[in-house]
Amino acid sequence: MIEKGKISAMQMGIMMYPTITATAILLVPAITARYAKQDMWLSPFWASLIGFLTVYIAVQLHHLYPQKTLIEYSEDILGKFLGKAVGFIFLFFYLHANGIIIREYGEFVVGNFLSHTPLVVVMGSMILVCSFAVRSGVEVIGRLAEVIVPVVIILILANIILLIPDMKVENMFPIMEKGIMPSLMGAIIPQGWFTEFLLIAFLLPYVDDRNKGKKWGMISVTAVMLTLSLINIAVLFVLGGITSRFLYPAFSAVRYVSIADFLEHIEAIVMALWVAGVFVKIAVFYYALVLGTAQWLNLSDYRPITFPIGFLLLLFAVWSAPNLIELIHFLGSSSPFYRISIQTGIPLILLFIAKWRRKTNNQKLTQQG
Amino acid sequence: MDVVFRPFKIGGKTKAALIYIDGLANIEEIDASVLIPLMKENNAKENENTDQLIPVYHILEQKLTVSKVEKVQTITACIEHISDGNPVLLIDQQSEGFALGLSNWEKRSIEEPTGESVIRGPREGFTESLGTNLSLLRRKIRSPQLKMKSMKIGEYTQTEVVISYIEGIVDQALIREVESRLNRIKVDGILETSYIEEFIEDNPYSPFPQVLDTERPDIVVASLLEGRVAILQDGTPFALIVPVSFYSLLQSSEDYYQRFLISTVIRWLRYIFLLISLLLPSLYVAILTFHQEMIPTTLLISIAASREMIPFPALVEALLMEVVFEALREAGLRLPKQAGAAVSIVGALVIGQAAVQAGLASSPLIMVVALTGIASFTIPRYTTGIALRMLRFPMILLAGTLGLLGIMLGLLMILTHMATLRSFGVPYLSPMAPMQVREMKDVLIRAPWWKLNTRPRLTRTDNIQRQGSDQKPDPDYGNDKTSKGKGGS
Amino acid sequence: MSIVQKAAKILFVSVHLILLSGCWDRTEVNDLALIVGLGIDQKKDGKIMLTAELIVPQAVGGGGQMMGGGGGSGVSGQTVVRSGTGTTVADAISNLQEKLSRRVFWGHTKVVVFGEKAAKAGIRQHLDFLSRNPQIRLRSNVLVSKGTAKSVLELLPPIEQSSAEVLRELSESQLLLRVTIKEAMQMLSSDADVAALPMVKILPPEKGKKDLQTIAFIQRTAIFKKDKMIGDIDDKLTRGVLWLRNEIKRANVTVTLKGEKGNITATLIRAHTEFIPKYEKGKWKMIVKVTAEDDIILNGTKLDLLNPKYTKMIEKELENETNKRIRAALKTVQKEMKADIFDFADIFHRKYPREWNQVKNRWEQIFPTVEVIVETKAYVRRPGVNTAPQGLPEQEVKQ
Numbered sequence A: 001m002i003e004k005g006k007i008s009a010m011q012m013g014i015m016m017y018p019t020i021t022a023t024a025i026l027l028v029p030a031i032t033a034r035y036a037k038q039d040m041w042l043s044p045f046w047a048s049l050i051g052f053l054t055v056y057i058a059v060q061l062h063h064l065y066p067q068k069t070l071i072e073y074s075e076d077i078l079g080k081f082l083g084k085a086v087g088f089i090f091l092f093f094y095l096h097a098n099g100i101i102i103r104e105y106g107e108f109v110v111g112n113f114l115s116h117t118p119l120v121v122v123m124g125s126m127i128l129v130c131s132f133a134v135r136s137g138v139e140v141i142g143r144l145a146e147v148i149v150p151v152v153i154i155l156i157l158a159n160i161i162l163l164i165p166d167m168k169v170e171n172m173f174p175i176m177e178k179g180i181m182p183s184l185m186g187a188i189i190p191q192g193w194f195t196e197f198l199l200i201a202f203l204l205p206y207v208d209d210r211n212k213g214k215k216w217g218m219i220s221v222t223a224v225m226l227t228l229s230l231i232n233i234a235v236l237f238v239l240g241g242i243t244s245r246f247l248y249p250a251f252s253a254v255r256y257v258s259i260a261d262f263l264e265h266i267e268a269i270v271m272a273l274w275v276a277g278v279f280v281k282i283a284v285f286y287y288a289l290v291l292g293t294a295q296w297l298n299l300s301d302y303r304p305i306t307f308p309i310g311f312l313l314l315l316f317a318v319w320s321a322p323n324l325i326e327l328i329h330f331l332g333s334s335s336p337f338y339r340i341s342i343q344t345g346i347p348l349i350l351l352f353i354a355k356w357r358r359k360t361n362n363q364k365l366t367q368q369g
Numbered sequence B: 001m002d003v004v005f006r007p008f009k010i011g012g013k014t015k016a017a018l019i020y021i022d023g024l025a026n027i028e029e030i031d032a033s034v035l036i037p038l039m040k041e042n043n044a045k046e047n048e049n050t051d052q053l054i055p056v057y058h059i060l061e062q063k064l065t066v067s068k069v070e071k072v073q074t075i076t077a078c079i080e081h082i083s084d085g086n087p088v089l090l091i092d093q094q095s096e097g098f099a100l101g102l103s104n105w106e107k108r109s110i111e112e113p114t115g116e117s118v119i120r121g122p123r124e125g126f127t128e129s130l131g132t133n134l135s136l137l138r139r140k141i142r143s144p145q146l147k148m149k150s151m152k153i154g155e156y157t158q159t160e161v162v163i164s165y166i167e168g169i170v171d172q173a174l175i176r177e178v179e180s181r182l183n184r185i186k187v188d189g190i191l192e193t194s195y196i197e198e199f200i201e202d203n204p205y206s207p208f209p210q211v212l213d214t215e216r217p218d219i220v221v222a223s224l225l226e227g228r229v230a231i232l233q234d235g236t237p238f239a240l241i242v243p244v245s246f247y248s249l250l251q252s253s254e255d256y257y258q259r260f261l262i263s264t265v266i267r268w269l270r271y272i273f274l275l276i277s278l279l280l281p282s283l284y285v286a287i288l289t290f291h292q293e294m295i296p297t298t299l300l301i302s303i304a305a306s307r308e309m310i311p312f313p314a315l316v317e318a319l320l321m322e323v324v325f326e327a328l329r330e331a332g333l334r335l336p337k338q339a340g341a342a343v344s345i346v347g348a349l350v351i352g353q354a355a356v357q358a359g360l361a362s363s364p365l366i367m368v369v370a371l372t373g374i375a376s377f378t379i380p381r382y383t384t385g386i387a388l389r390m391l392r393f394p395m396i397l398l399a400g401t402l403g404l405l406g407i408m409l410g411l412l413m414i415l416t417h418m419a420t421l422r423s424f425g426v427p428y429l430s431p432m433a434p435m436q437v438r439e440m441k442d443v444l445i446r447a448p449w450w451k452l453n454t455r456p457r458l459t460r461t462d463n464i465q466r467q468g469s470d471q472k473p474d475p476d477y478g479n480d481k482t483s484k485g486k487g488g489s
Numbered sequence C: 001m002s003i004v005q006k007a008a009k010i011l012f013v014s015v016h017l018i019l020l021s022g023c024w025d026r027t028e029v030n031d032l033a034l035i036v037g038l039g040i041d042q043k044k045d046g047k048i049m050l051t052a053e054l055i056v057p058q059a060v061g062g063g064g065q066m067m068g069g070g071g072g073s074g075v076s077g078q079t080v081v082r083s084g085t086g087t088t089v090a091d092a093i094s095n096l097q098e099k100l101s102r103r104v105f106w107g108h109t110k111v112v113v114f115g116e117k118a119a120k121a122g123i124r125q126h127l128d129f130l131s132r133n134p135q136i137r138l139r140s141n142v143l144v145s146k147g148t149a150k151s152v153l154e155l156l157p158p159i160e161q162s163s164a165e166v167l168r169e170l171s172e173s174q175l176l177l178r179v180t181i182k183e184a185m186q187m188l189s190s191d192a193d194v195a196a197l198p199m200v201k202i203l204p205p206e207k208g209k210k211d212l213q214t215i216a217f218i219q220r221t222a223i224f225k226k227d228k229m230i231g232d233i234d235d236k237l238t239r240g241v242l243w244l245r246n247e248i249k250r251a252n253v254t255v256t257l258k259g260e261k262g263n264i265t266a267t268l269i270r271a272h273t274e275f276i277p278k279y280e281k282g283k284w285k286m287i288v289k290v291t292a293e294d295d296i297i298l299n300g301t302k303l304d305l306l307n308p309k310y311t312k313m314i315e316k317e318l319e320n321e322t323n324k325r326i327r328a329a330l331k332t333v334q335k336e337m338k339a340d341i342f343d344f345a346d347i348f349h350r351k352y353p354r355e356w357n358q359v360k361n362r363w364e365q366i367f368p369t370v371e372v373i374v375e376t377k378a379y380v381r382r383p384g385v386n387t388a389p390q391g392l393p394e395q396e397v398k399q
Helices: A009-024 A028-039 A045-064 A071-076 A082-113 A118-135 A140-164 A182-205 A208-247 A249-255 A265-294 A305-320 A324-332 A336-366 B025-042 B057-065 B076-083 B130-140 B172-183 B192-199 B216-223 B260-288 B297-305 B314-336 B338-357 B363-376 B382-402 B405-418 B437-442 C003-021 C087-100 C116-121 C124-132 C149-153 C163-171 C181-189 C233-246 C310-337 C345-353 C353-369
Strands: B003-010 B013-022 B068-074 B088-091 B096-100 B146-153 B160-164 B213-215 B229-233 B241-242 C031-042 C048-059 C077-088 C103-107 C111-115 C141-145 C194-202 C218-227 C229-232 C252-255 C263-281 C283-299 C371-382
Touching: A009 A082, A009 A140, A009 A182, A009 A208, A009 A265, A028 A045, A028 A182, A028 A208, A028 A249, A028 A324, A045 A071, A045 A182, A045 A208, A071 A082, A071 A182, A071 A265, A071 A336, A082 A118, A082 A305, A082 A324, A082 C077, A118 A140, A118 A265, A118 A305, A118 B382, A118 B405, A140 A208, A140 A249, A140 A265, A140 B405, A182 A208, A182 A265, A182 A324, A182 B260, A208 A249, A208 B088, A208 C181, A249 A265, A265 A305, A265 B405, A305 C233, A324 A336, B003 B025, B013 B025, B013 B076, B013 B241, B025 B057, B025 B192, B025 B241, B025 C229, B068 B076, B076 B088, B076 B096, B076 B172, B130 B160, B130 B216, B130 B229, B146 B172, B160 B172, B160 B216, B172 B192, B172 B229, B192 B213, B192 B229, B192 B241, B213 B216, B213 C031, B213 C048, B216 B229, B216 B241, B216 C263, B229 C124, B260 B314, B260 B363, B260 B382, B260 B405, B297 B363, B297 C031, B297 C048, B314 B338, B314 B363, B314 B382, B314 B437, B314 C103, B338 B363, B338 C229, B405 C263, C003 C353, C031 C116, C031 C149, C031 C163, C048 C149, C077 C149, C111 C124, C111 C149, C111 C163, C116 C229, C124 C181, C141 C163, C141 C181, C141 C218, C149 C194, C163 C218, C181 C194, C229 C233, C229 C310, C233 C263, C233 C310, C252 C283, C252 C310, C263 C345, C263 C371, C283 C310, C283 C345, C310 C353, C310 C371, C345 C353
Parallel strands: C031 C103, C031 C111, C111 C141, C141 C194, C283 C371
Antiparallel strands: B003 B013, B013 B088, B068 B096, B088 B096, B146 B160, B160 B229, B213 B241, B229 B241, C031 C048, C048 C077, C194 C218, C218 C229, C252 C263, C263 C283
């Protein structure tokens, strides 16, 4: 195996938490609010269903091919040529998706804080820092996540507590005014984020306590769901009807924090700590991409291609959209279908084929025997 | 020539010679227990069979009143013993010589270690003499399980190095690893354990110490009891302890001697000040040049007012004053003790005040620099403190480039580096990452002694249990414990 | 690669980082114009005039002098007011920037004042600018001034550092209405589409003081419909409105008891307003339940307030008084101005979403017909720290 490190199932769960939430708290609340209005806090619950499904698929595939990652076993399942093709689709998808993530991060930082700093510098510095973590392997990313995630969770909770004086519970009512549909509509976009749980297919082969992989995957989905719902509730309570008017509602709510005229304008600190969460997200995507590429090309080591792929990521981040408007449009319209079809659809097909092949193989074996 | 060759005759007949180095051997002892009894042999045996040579075993058993005698067969061994200060006795027609344990060189007495002072706790520290240091350890651990493995390092210095551990607690693989790393060292001489440290570190390019150095026997003993290995060297009071994690480098021995509640609070204070010592100047630069909205208006106005006459940008100003502070600190260390105190305090006060008045630095910055300086001294280990102090400078540069984002990226770099580090196989950030919830009892808090039932899981060792559980003191113990029916006893 | 080469590379990169970053976002504090107050006026030709109040930091005592011991401790700020004009607020800002040697910085803007004319012309596009700019705080207070906003910001307040600070402190005291940018936007995008903003008036300067040495204070409330100001109400009516918005924090109510000479004043400790919407047979009804807890702070009568009988009477009077205030506010705002600044629309929407959606578009006509039933309940908790009225001979006190 290319990767020699081992992580625990808990580390995997912890790694996945910021991998979903970090960017899901940026643009998603506004898009959800646009459809779901005051029911926006319900949407993460619906959206998480696909997260559970994806984890289930990944774990099932893992049981069939315990030592292999997604890229490796798609070759086993579909044969050399088709497998390589599907592997390429995945890799290209992760390259593109990670480029978008980096772009989201860059747009957020430049749009809110460093308006005169070149976007390339902001994104490039992040990719550089991530590439060091990626080069050090899955173990190091896991450890980093363990240090960073508690900080991120404390940060989210602290902000919500600080916002309590400005919250208005009435903003939540009437619940399900127009039935369940608006909240389901609002769930379409976050679904795209939940499908990212497919990444555990790249981590599961390196998990020490294999039997706990499923449990921690599910815990992670639940934690993400609750976090997103909690954030949506907090944002809704603070901003109410104008939530969808903001680009980054959660962040606008944070800007509203003011305790005793002293603890205010804390958004820059919040941003800095949030960056740590994004760091884990980009690193996990980046790692999956680098590892997958190395396996796809049958390399003996993935380290040498880390920096070249990092450079490619930067290019994709720049190319992914001409401006923020296009980016949001893509994320708010076609991206969930794109993401679901690749991250849940293809693995589901793979799982069916794999199961079917097992069955026919077994039948053959029994016939022969 | 400091090497003394003293030829004489045992019993007036057998030729013999005593070789020793002047100043290393104890001359009075040589006179009293070697020369007098051997030369007096002469008178005693005069009347008897005079032609016969006196057998060697006879000399050993009856005449030499020296407790430690070692037979030496080669010239190299002879030279080794002589340079250790042990006189070597050579007897005519004998293939062996005798190294006599009569070395005696100037030793410093046991004093309180100045680098690691405590308010409560033992006040003894290691000295330059290996023998003394080992005896200090033996006095604290009486068990025969305490093992010492000795080896020599340094082609010319031939310095004695001892690996010390407690058999049954320590992981055998760790001992083998330490031995193999020490055996790899090929060097002309070692003068301090830091030489060894640099040779056996896992990552030589890291600014962080991956080995703990201490002058305190109690720290060494506590580490041995936790299953660590100590490396002691002759000629320096500093012992090395491996493996260590980052958190153990932030602990002071006093954490375990003070009441646990207080120690917990002090630990947290230390963690906070650790961050301050690393980040405060860079935060100052970042907030003042990027995120001015974060400062309350009135404070911002007064900072702006005090900076109105300063010609430098905040970044340059901060770098400048930090360098000055580091210089003052270094000068305070190197100067003679009496002058040192004067330089560090008066220098800081005078230079700070003058810099403000001359319009070179603003007074808020002076405060930031001073606070950072104080914060860095709350870290009990000098090596850890200085690593963080030096990392402060790149952080200031990053803060001046990208603001808080730069600081965060810098922190992430440091964190990534620390997550990659290992000290003899133990992840540097453990037990935080990889997380071991049970080990948090000695990281996030300092659990009371009656709760510290297990040893830290550093390496694979079976002997985890440290003490019996359920030892919480209870005034009811002894009289009506049975009536409570707790535990069925 | 040798260690020296590596070190040289790192040094090279860091030096370039510093040099490069010079042209990015780094700004020294001393290159910033700290704007604390922003005024928006509309001129006769329809152009926007933007007035900024900024603080100029000045070191008192001089940093360069060695005398006087700890120099630089006495620091004060001086305020400067500058204006710029343009077709939009953003235009006006660029015009303003031309007249300023330092870069405008909005991070410390505390209040935004709309001139009366600008308010009447519509504030939506200004609010949009304010919320779109990442520097400006959503928590800044929004006010309307009688007269121009410039005249308010120009004042040199005797107590606070800047007139913006005065307005912020007055807003935050919540004696009358307090509205932040976020709240203003929420009100304008809510179902009712009306807003109420506090309105300030310049306090006439004391005798002997210069014209500018005074402050503006919050005295009235401006009512907006569809982002345009349609009128204003005075402080008494505003208090009634506050009751109906469940925003009342402080109030003193003075009552007289029947058959007694002199007044009793009670101060509000805690107040709560509950709204119970009702929709019956095409009729909209709102029951407003007001609960107030008071302490007595003045007793001008001869009554010994320790007698529970009197307490009951006072409570009764307090209820009447509160009721009267609320009624008056309802009369003006609901019946005359027809502006739903109490947000009844949202309350009905929450309880009767289906029915409300049918009348959504006609709400403006329906709102004045909503029947409002006010039920007040007042409790006197403590008589202050006195028992019988002070300064009165024992025999005259009525038990």
